[in-house]
Amino acid sequence: MELPPLIQAFVLHFGEMGSRWGINRTVGQIYALLYAADRPLNAEEITQRLGVSRSNVSMGLRELDTWRLVKLRHLPDDRRDYFTALEDPWAIVRTLAEERRKREVDPTLSVLRDLLMQQPASEEEIHAQERLRALTNTIELLTTWADEVQRLPDERLIQLLKLGSGVVKLLDAKDRLTVVLGGKPRQPRTALPRTALPRASLPHATSKE
Numbered sequence: 697m698e699l700p701p702l703i704q705a706f707v708l709h710f711g712e713m714g715s716r717w718g719i720n721r722t723v724g725q726i727y728a729l730l731y732a733a734d735r736p737l738n739a740e741e742i743t744q745r746l747g748v749s750r751s752n753v754s755m756g757l758r759e760l761d762t763w764r765l766v767k768l769r770h771l772p773d774d775r776r777d778y779f780t781a782l783e784d785p786w787a788i789v790r791t792l793a794e795e796r797r798k799r800e801v802d803p804t805l806s807v808l809r810d811l812l813m814q815q816p817a818s819e820e821e822i823h824a825q826e827r828l829r830a831l832t833n834t835i836e837l838l839t840t841w842a843d844e845v846q847r848l849p850d851e852r853l854i855q856l857l858k859l860g861s862g863v864v865k866l867l868d869a870k871d872r873l874t875v876v877l878g879g880k881p882r883q884p885r886t887a888l889p890r891t892a893l894p895r896a897s898l899p900h901a902t903s904k905e
């Protein structure tokens with residue numbers, strides 16, 4: 697590799713991690729190189745800097761393009777194709793989440809729904825369908841939540857992530873308010889401690905405890 701030590705360490709690590717994420721090592725290295733680069737690079741430059749074959753670079757760029765992680769650029773008076781990586785980390789996370797869902801989650805949901813539509817032929821299949829229904833409901837709940845998160849502006853998403861355990865406090869406060877208004881609180885799997893919120897923030901009607 698013809699890279700500065702810091703960039704080389706980053707590229708090598710991404711190559712190693714790429715194989716664990718289910719992508720080719722060279723694909724991971726190409727993406728890391730483009731992400732760290734201070735300007736667009738063409739295929740010849742990528743080949744030279746990584747020390748890999750031109751065919752591997754071409755295949756890697758095509759794969760990254762299918763993931764929508766690279767962008768094609770053209771420079772004035774230059775007929776060659778240049779490539780850049782997405783620079784915004786949030787755009788990268790959103791794109792990866794969307795693409796992995798299309799490749800992994802959606803096909804699984806499709807199979808599960810088809811299996812649940814079938815008429816069970818035995819007690820064993822009835823039991824299996826009950827398990828599959830629970831799994832399907834969980835995946836659908838998570839994907840619905842993910843869709844809503846995907847639509848959030850970056851600023852709102854950052855605020856949501858920074859809330860951390862504060863989300864639990866908000867839900868606990870909502871439950872207490874629901875009880876005061878005569879409704880039924882949600883039923884969490886594990887009871888939340890009554891000290892989840894300071895007494896000063898509880899509704900006035902419950903202050904006689």
